[in-house]
Amino acid sequence: MGENYKLSQRVKNLKPSPTLATDAKAKLLKCQGVDIINFSVGEPDFDTPQHIKEAAYDAIRNGFTKYTAVDGIPELKKAIIQKFREDTGLDYKPTEVMVSTGGKQCLYNIFQAIVDDGDEVIIPVPYWVSYPPIVELAGGMPVYLPSEPENGFALDIDKLKSLINYRTKAIILNSPSNPTGMVYSAEELMEIAKIAIENKIFIVTDDIYDAIRFDGKGFENPLSVLPESRDWVIMVNGVSKTCAMTGWRIGFMGGPEQVVKACSKIQSQSTSNPNSIAQKAALAGLTGPKDFIFVMCGEFKNRRDYILKRLNAIEGLKIPVPQGAFYAFVDVSSYFGKSFENLKISDSLIMSDYLLEKGNIAVVAGAAFGDDRFIRFSYATSMKNIEAGMDRFEKAIKELR
Ligand code: PMP
Numbered sequence: 306m307g308e309n310y311k312l313s314q315r316v317k318n319l320k321p322s323p324t325l326a327t328d329a330k331a332k333l334l335k336c337q338g339v340d341i342i343n344f345s346v347g348e349p350d351f352d353t354p355q356h357i358k359e360a361a362y363d364a365i366r367n368g369f370t371k372y373t374a375v376d377g378i379p380e381l382k383k384a385i386i387q388k389f390r391e392d393t394g395l396d397y398k399p400t401e402v403m404v405s406t407g408g409k410q411c412l413y414n415i416f417q418a419i420v421d422d423g424d425e426v427i428i429p430v431p432y433w434v435s436y437p438p439i440v441e442l443a444g445g446m447p448v449y450l451p452s453e454p455e456n457g458f459a460l461d462i463d464k465l466k467s468l469i470n471y472r473t474k475a476i477i478l479n480s481p482s483n484p485t486g487m488v489y490s491a492e493e494l495m496e497i498a499k500i501a502i503e504n505k506i507f508i509v510t511d512d513i514y515d516a517i518r519f520d521g522k523g524f525e526n527p528l529s530v531l532p533e534s535r536d537w538v539i540m541v542n543g544v545s546k547t548c549a550m551t552g553w554r555i556g557f558m559g560g561p562e563q564v565v566k567a568c569s570k571i572q573s574q575s576t577s578n579p580n581s582i583a584q585k586a587a588l589a590g591l592t593g594p595k596d597f598i599f600v601m602c603g604e605f606k607n608r609r610d611y612i613l614k615r616l617n618a619i620e621g622l623k624i625p626v627p628q629g630a631f632y633a634f635v636d637v638s639s640y641f642g643k644s645f646e647n648l649k650i651s652d653s654l655i656m657s658d659y660l661l662e663k664g665n666i667a668v669v670a671g672a673a674f675g676d677d678r679f680i681r682f683s684y685a686t687s688m689k690n691i692e693a694g695m696d697r698f699e700k701a702i703k704e705l706r
């Protein structure tokens with residue numbers, strides 16, 4: 306007790322995931338009896354479908370409770386290969402595919418496998434909160450590529466080209482995007498795929514929200530538009546969002562064999578196989594009925610439309626229309642400089658604290674995603690909560706003078 310330990314430099318510089326931290330804060334307040342409406346964490350509020358749960362019960366009953374192959378059970382890998390074939394038209398070998406404890410661990414493994422100290426990884430802004438720390442934990446340097454809401458957060462291809470140098474190892478893509486809900490166009494994906502081939506840099510494409518799209522289009526990533534980029538594309542996906550399985554912790558990846566084998570080696574020395582029961586459940590998610598995904602997407606679309614209507618009715622806010630995922634990324638910067646009593650709102654962190662304490666709603670500050678003008682609402686919560694939460698938000702924001 307009282308010892309001042311010298312922890313690693315690596316961990317000293319590391320901040321906990323702000324999305325999970327905000328969620329924990331909101332849950333703690335709720336436990337203490339405060340009536341909080343939680344728009345913070347991004348996880349579907351739908352229950353995991355029954356047929357997926359049944360597969361897990363069966364796995365337990367049948368004693369499927371031991372270590373499995375580090376990189377996943379063959380039948381799940383087969384289902385993933387089938388999904389990749391449907392998504393991209395490409396055939397992957399079992400050695401080019403692996404299963405991990407969530408998409409997050411896939412990303413962690415990938416950057417541990419491809420990045421050396423000082424290597425650069427291009428990250429479009431706004432970005433999902435965990436990309437920069439995952440790159441930094443591997444010794445890499447995030448290089449940020451800004452984008453603007455006015456043109457739908459489109460990638461600035463010229464700027465991208467200008468950032469590439471001999472240290473550039475990869476670029477991360479996430480479409481539909483967390484936090485903006487934007488999707489890249491086929492033309493943008495084509496451009497990036499060509500740039501990756503030409504410059505021999507990896508595209509790590511985080512397709513975790515692939516099935517949650519409102520624009521009527523099907524799956525799109527650099528491989529689906531330019532299969533020739535296969536040598537440079539690493540796909541990350543999972544069942545957390547599309548099968549409402551966040552707690553089960555199953556993600557998967559597909560990419561060049563050397564990269565996948567390296568990831569498997571890292572996983573064998575860190576976590577071993579992902580949970581055996583959850584793997585059986587994920588298999589049911591990938592191979593079983595898909596109608597629940599359409600139901601879920603339809604509900605997310607209704608909520609998106611409602612939340613946009615409410616936000617657009619408030620003066621001074623700017624909200625690019627999300628085309629997928631379940632987030633509204635709202636520019637609240639016109640309220641910066643205003644105050645509530647003695648509290649001056651000068652950035653997104655103070656705004657989100659104000660909304661939590663005075664408005665009793667939890668949102669995530671845009672600063673966590675690299676753009677301080679914004680706050681993020683996750684509308685993966687019931688319509689009833691959204692209605693009440695929007696009333697609270699409107700009241701709190703109108704109280705700023
Ligand atoms: N990528 C993005 C963009 C996400 O929003 C998430 C959600 N946590 C993940 C990856 C990782 O998801 P999981 O680890 O639950 O598969």
Ligand code: GLU
Nearest residue numbers: 322324325345346347483
């Ligand atoms: N991806 C979700 C979010 O952004 C879950 C939290 C996390 O994994 O950071 O809220």
